[in-house]
Amino acid sequence: MPLVTNCADIADATARGASAHNQTNKLSQSDSPFLLCVLAIYFAVRLPWLLVVPLTDAPDEANHLWVINFIASHLRLPVQADLIAAGPAALYGALPTLGYFPSVLSELVLSGAARFGTLIVGAITVPIALAVAGEIFPRRSLCWYALPLLIALHPQLVFVQSYANTDATAITFTSAVLYIIVASFRKPLSLPMAAAAGMLFGLAALSKHTAFSVGPAVFGGILLACAAHKMSWQATLTRLCLSAAALSGIVVPYLVRNYFEFSGDILGTKTMYRMWAVILPRSGDGAIINPWPPVKSLSWWRYIWFDYWGLFGYMNKYLWRPIYFAYGLLCAGAIYGWVRAKLVPLASKRALWLTLLAFPLCNLVAMVAATLMNVSGPHGRYLFPSEIAICVLLLEGMRRAGSTGEKLIVTWLALNALVSVGAFIALYGNRVHF
Numbered sequence: 001m002p003l004v005t006n007c008a009d010i011a012d013a014t015a016r017g018a019s020a021h022n023q024t025n026k027l028s029q030s031d032s033p034f035l036l037c038v039l040a041i042y043f044a045v046r047l048p049w050l051l052v053v054p055l056t057d058a059p060d061e062a063n064h065l066w067v068i069n070f071i072a073s074h075l076r077l078p079v080q081a082d083l084i085a086a087g088p089a090a091l092y093g094a095l096p097t098l099g100y101f102p103s104v105l106s107e108l109v110l111s112g113a114a115r116f117g118t119l120i121v122g123a124i125t126v127p128i129a130l131a132v133a134g135e136i137f138p139r140r141s142l143c144w145y146a147l148p149l150l151i152a153l154h155p156q157l158v159f160v161q162s163y164a165n166t167d168a169t170a171i172t173f174t175s176a177v178l179y180i181i182v183a184s185f186r187k188p189l190s191l192p193m194a195a196a197a198g199m200l201f202g203l204a205a206l207s208k209h210t211a212f213s214v215g216p217a218v219f220g221g222i223l224l225a226c227a228a229h230k231m232s233w234q235a236t237l238t239r240l241c242l243s244a245a246a247l248s249g250i251v252v253p254y255l256v257r258n259y260f261e262f263s264g265d266i267l268g269t270k271t272m273y274r275m276w277a278v279i280l281p282r283s284g285d286g287a288i289i290n291p292w293p294p295v296k297s298l299s300w301w302r303y304i305w306f307d308y309w310g311l312f313g314y315m316n317k318y319l320w321r322p323i324y325f326a327y328g329l330l331c332a333g334a335i336y337g338w339v340r341a342k343l344v345p346l347a348s349k350r351a352l353w354l355t356l357l358a359f360p361l362c363n364l365v366a367m368v369a370a371t372l373m374n375v376s377g378p379h380g381r382y383l384f385p386s387e388i389a390i391c392v393l394l395l396e397g398m399r400r401a402g403s404t405g406e407k408l409i410v411t412w413l414a415l416n417a418l419v420s421v422g423a424f425i426a427l428y429g430n431r432v433h434f
Contacts, residue, residue: 031130034145038126042152043119045420049162050115052428057313058163063091065164068100068114072107079261083271088279092166094261094268096254099166099207114164122161122168125151128175129388135182136352136392143395146409150391153416155310155319155423160381166208167381173204174211174385177218178359184225185352189239197222198243202250204385209267211385213366217358219243224351269375292377295368300378304367308380310419317427319419326415333408334397341400356393359386 055061066089070078078093086093102117110116129148137143151157161168180189180197189197201218204211222243226236255266265271281289293299309327310319363383370376383390398408 035127035130035148038130038148038152039123041149042123042126045153045158046119046122046162048424048432049159049428050119052424052431053159053163054431057317059165059315060092061163061165063089064100064103064166065114066090067092067097068103068107068164071097071100071104080263080271083275088275091272091275094258094265094271096166096206096209096268098203099169100164102169103164115162118161118164118168121172124172125175125388128172128179129391132175132179132182132388132392135179135186137395137399142406142409143399146395146413147388147391149413150395150416151387153413153420154387155416155419156308156381157384157387158420159310159312160384167384170204170208170211171384171387173200173207174214175388176200177204177214178356178386178388181218181221181225181355182352184222185228185349185355188229188231189222189225191239191242194222194239194242195246198246199250201243202247205247205251206254209269210363210366210370210382212267214359214362214385217355217362217386220358221355224355228351273375288374290374290377292371295371300371304364304378304380304383306380307378308383310423311380312423312427319423323415323419330398330408330412330415331394333401333404334394337397337399337401337405340402353393353396356389359389362386 055065066086067078070082070090070093077097078090080094083090083093102121103114104117106113106115106117106120126148129151130144133144133147137147157171160171177197177200180193180200184193197218201211201215204214219240222240223236226239231239258266258268262268262271277288280291283289293303305328306318306324307315309324311317360383363386367376367378367382371378394412395409398405398412401408
């Protein structure tokens with residue numbers, strides 16, 4: 001092959017290389033069989049959970065169903081009088097309700113089918129994961145295949161996307177925002193896509209209020225992506241303002257509605273806690289005993305770890321403890337890969353990696369703040385709006401771990417598959433009758 005010997009040849013070779021990279025990573029019709037296969041796995045793994053797990057083993061599903069059934073029956077959002085009349089059953093009636101709408105539609109089509117709305121909206125994360133993989137990893141590489149498969153097989157995510165809740169919708173919208181930001185590191189963020197990022201982030205926030213926590217990561221990612229393309233400060237500011245305006249246009253009307261309906265409680269969290277406090281245990285002096293440990297205790301952090309990988313039933317059915325250690329070893333392998341790389345060969349993507357890391361860190365900071373304010377406790381599933389970002393970071397670390405990297409990735413996939421199927425058989429297999 002002839003050497004490139006002048007500037008014109010260098011420029012031409014660079015352009016051809018960039019074009020080939022974009023074409024290689026771009027999703028094409030030839031990827032459809034793989035995508036359909038992963039979607040088939042997604043549904044095959046989740047349907048048994050959806051059909052068999054009892055209402056009492058799905059965290060807070062009874063409270064979620066109250067909101068879903070109310071909206072489906074009355075074709076309007078609940079107001080404060082409705083919550084007072086229903087009592088603690090309407091615990092989530094003041095919180096953002098957009099996340100219930102897939103389940104509401106399912107309930108309107110077929111009574112008792114609310115869980116199918118969660119299942120269907122969650123499936124959208126699979127093609128989003130494949131699109132993100134195409135932006136970061138070489139097409140047809142192990143990591144490219146692994147990312148959507150990890151989304152389809154993650155045990156706790158399987159569980160969350162199998163019963164009626166708002167998490168699944170928030171995860172889907174946040175994943176879509178993440179894709180736009182990741183793609184903007186390769187191709188400069190256009191004004192329509194900046195607006196789309198803000199709009200989708202607003203929809204995520206109105207699906208579950210905890211999605212607000214990734215705001216710094218979203219806007220920080222837009223800023224870093226614009227800087228990576230050396231955009232002018234005017235162009236960068238325009239995109240940030242457009243995203244903020246789209247976000248405001250989505251969320252402000254709802255927040256204003258809540259402000260007047262629930263006496264200034266724009267997010268509904270104070271109303272929720274007041275209703276919840278009625279059924280919480282109390283100490284001898286009447287003080288409320290919150291059902292979560294303090295942030296400074298090891299058990300708070302350990303619970304996040306358990307609940308992220310797999311904690312079933314009403315958050316009381318744990319995996320076999322060595323499995324959590326196995327996941328820990330896999331994560332340690334990924335961390336080793338990052339340390340081994342020393343970030344030197346990753347300098348060109350450093351802003352992208354920092355953006356991806358910012359997503360779960362924002363989720364974690366929000367959990368700490370919520371616990372300190374006695375609003376909520378630790379839940380690993382609250383990291384799921386950043387699930388794709390977490391998987392990308394772990395995959396990249398494993399890829400950099402040398403000769404053991406591929407083995408780590410394959411082991412992770414196999415462990416997810418075994419746990420997702422095995423946990424169902426162990427916990428609910430006796431409920432299946434043919």
